[in-house]
Amino acid sequence: MLTCKQQVAVSSDYLDGQLSFRQRLLVRHHLLFCPNCRRFIRQMRLLRGSLQKLPEPPPEDLEQTVERMMREQSR
Ligand SMILES: [Zn+2]
Structure with missing residues (x-):
């Protein structure tokens, strides 16, 4: 039998x-x-x-964030 902790851990997947x-x-x-x-x-x-x-959250600054991440990675 599951413990309550295990139960909570899988409840999202459930x-x-x-x-x-x-x-x-x-x-x-x-x-x-x-x-x-x-x-x-x-x-x-x-x-x-x-x-x-x-509703879906607006993709605010998403492009800028991706651009910045790519810039930082290529450094
Ligand atoms: Zn329980």
Whole structure:
């Protein structure tokens, strides 16, 4: 069984569907017995849902930043 710390560490991947079948089972098993992590996952899912609705941040200064990085690298 996962510890809460392990659970938190994989919860982002869990929400992304990035976990293997076995890992997913471990997470589900943990959530079944741990109301704290259940709440955590729920809040994380809500947060991510609301984040996805936000517009993309403007690509402010991106070109300048890349240009500067390339200049610094070629030094
Ligand atoms: Zn837990």
